[in-house]
Amino acid sequence: MNLILFDDRDRLDTRHVRLSDPERLRHLRDVQRAEPGDELSVGLLGGRWGRGRLLSLDAAGAVFEIHLDRDPPAPLPVHLLLALPRPRMLARTLEHVTALGVKRLTLLHTRRVEKSYWQSPELRPEKIRHHLLLGLEQARDTQLPHLDFEPRFKPFIEDRLPGQLAGRRALIAHPGMAETCPRGLAEPVTLAVGPEGGFIPYEVERLQALGFTGVHLGERILRVETAVTALLARLF
């Protein structure tokens, strides 16, 4: 935990916060071995971050005196369209992409996504939020990503996606495409990444018809979580 995030409900006054979440208190005590007087990195969800001096730590909570003078790191200018990964990989992928600075993520159904994945407990809001917060705390960020679910491919790409593409470069990452993935872009990008097993040809064609350009990362087939990190690191 490189940053302790709190939200407005944790504020005691303009200069003091109290954390009372048992899991964070345990981490603070047993992993970070924090003691009153210690200075730690703290941040306000949706706001700035900086230093917090621990004033007291007991079973009821940890009180910090805070001084927030730093802006969160810049977001990546990307809208990630990701075929819903299997649950265990979803959890890790949410942490990776949040740490990397993705602020807009759409989890999408495609033919090769198992339908059972949409019933996974990993999709519960509190589970999703937990992984997003871990990603933020890892990267010292305070801005939660915005997350959409699109459990039906066709209505999404026909009714909603076209209106979301204005002014953006649209890329579909897929093995066997003609172009290699570009490097060091500064413009806004919408990036579509398929499931294990890839998009089916029909899905690639539909996205290409909307203006998506197919790109690849070489002949190696990567796991979704590795591929997404590699794509984002290369694109920006």
Added chain:
Amino acid sequence: MNLILFDDRDRLDTRHVRLSDPERLRHLRDVQRAEPGDELSVGLLGGRWGRGRLLSLDAAGAVFEIHLDRDPPAPLPVHLLLALPRPRMLARTLEHVTALGVKRLTLLHTRRVEKSYWQSPELRPEKIRHHLLLGLEQARDTQLPHLDFEPRFKPFIEDRLPGQLAGRRALIAHPGMAETCPRGLAEPVTLAVGPEGGFIPYEVERLQALGFTGVHLGERILRVETAVTALLARLF
């Protein structure tokens, strides 16, 4: 499993192999639902890969008729010096970097590596090999990485590392360094990546004295497994 790897002991003759490892047989039967007559991607460890036609599948083994006509994907020209990650992250990192094409990996002790990590069962040769094979099978590669262990920092960087740097660009990835990580290199690179918590200043200085240039990936602090994937994707 995008590739079924076998080794020379599995060969029946020049055109036939029998897999008998119970775990792979179970995967073939229960996950891939393979049946005699199916064509699957198969490869020879250290050799070529191609197609295999499943002739029979029973409790004793799976016999394939093989036709290996493809070379494995190109390796990355990198020697990765990685501070030993904690065991759970080591397992995943071995799979990521093997899938990405790393062929030379040194796991290194640094001050912020917990000494107990060196006693982890994850360091047993059969465990390491298991993760390397998973990485190869993911990426359809057949060339195992070469792995060294350096449980003492000073003797390694004084006695062995200098002789390994000839003709290579040497980079140390560390938050706060002056230069951003370069992109799209074609030359051989030795890349040093620290543990959670980073290298200590003394370690950075010793590596810089050997000619390593400090580079960073931005202000976000990434987990080791995310950082390594991002660095490799950006460098090559």
